[in-house]
Amino acid sequence: MIKSKEWDWKKVNGKQEEYWKEPSIESFYLINRWKKDNKKDFLDLGCGLGRHTILFAKNGFNTRAFDLSENALKRAKEYAKKEQVDVEFKLGDMLNLPYDNESIDCILCRNVISHTDTEGMRQIVKELYRVLRHDGEVYLTLGSKETWGFKQTDWPLVDPNTRVRMDEGPEKGIPHFYADYDLIEELFKNFNIETIYQLEDFYKNENEELSSSKHYHVLIKKGK
Ligand SMILES: C[S@@+](CC[C@H](N)C(=O)[O-])C[C@H]1O[C@@H](n2cnc3c(N)ncnc32)[C@H](O)[C@@H]1O
Known part of the structure; x- marks a missing residue:
């Protein structure tokens, strides 16, 4: 399993910091x-x-x-x-959550859970299941295999679903796991999948060029 690496938040200030202080729509x-x-x-x-x-x-x-x-x-x-x-x-590290079994009702995990490889992802899914109460829910986002990052062939491929991000910025050197629909169904087979959306997020980069990224937004319930 690849070693976990945190975001380098020291690089996030000014306009970028403002962005990361604004709650997401689905919250x-x-x-x-x-x-x-x-x-x-x-x-x-x-x-x-x-x-x-x-x-x-x-x-x-x-x-x-x-x-x-x-x-x-x-x-x-x-x-x-x-x-x-x-x-x-x-x-x-989310690979080992410091919470008791069945102690949590609801979890928001936005733009986080993908920061590992396939083996790590399976471990995190087990941890989510362990800490949730019956009927507990998790809302999480996962990078899509259709997004630009997965197509960066110069970023090291750690396993068939994971690349290490190599561009400058707070995520340099951090693993990124990318999913597709079938992989999501397989990963969360012990949960009820309430909703899956694939969203394309459009934004202008620092040179005012239009870019976009695609993420799956998944709501799962521990009900089985
Ligand atoms: C894109 S930021 C999202 C932050 C927040 N969820 C939000 O929506 O504003 C990803 C966060 O995940 C954290 N992270 C990355 N790998 C982690 C791990 N293995 N365990 C816990 N946190 C991790 C990073 O340090 C970073 O703060």
Whole structure:
């Protein structure tokens, strides 16, 4: 299994930092869904700067936040303090989650779980299953095999689904696992798959050129 590597958040400032402080669209849907379902214990898995950590804590969830990056956790803690919300922060690797069996109701894992290889992915899926309560849910995103990153033939291919990102920036040297529909069905066969979307995200790069990336957004439930 490839060694895990955290994001280099020291490289993320200014406009990029603003982006990573703005909650994602689906987080508002999830708050609504999980409140209606009376879910209380929430984990922001790979919390980064804490954009979802703070949002969920403000919305009354018992919030845990977890990341492999000390710099991210430091900044997320400061953010939580400023916003006066209570959060349990932990540093660690998602391959071994520091939470008890069946202790968590809902997990948001956005742009995180792909930071490993195929063997690591299978281990993380087991960890998700272990820490979730019955009927617990996870919303996660996975890089798509159709996206530009998987087509970068000069990035080392670690296994048939994984490349190590080599361009400059906070993700340099970090493994990226890429999925397709069949692989997702196979990976999450012990869960009920509630929804799968493949979304293409369009953005302008620093030279104002149009780019896009494709991710699967998957909502799974521990119900079997
Ligand atoms: C793209 S950022 C996303 C942050 C956050 N989920 C958000 O949406 O703002 C990916 C995060 O995953 C963390 N990460 C990468 N590998 C990890 C691992 N093995 N265990 C825990 N966190 C990890 C990185 O340090 C980084 O903070």
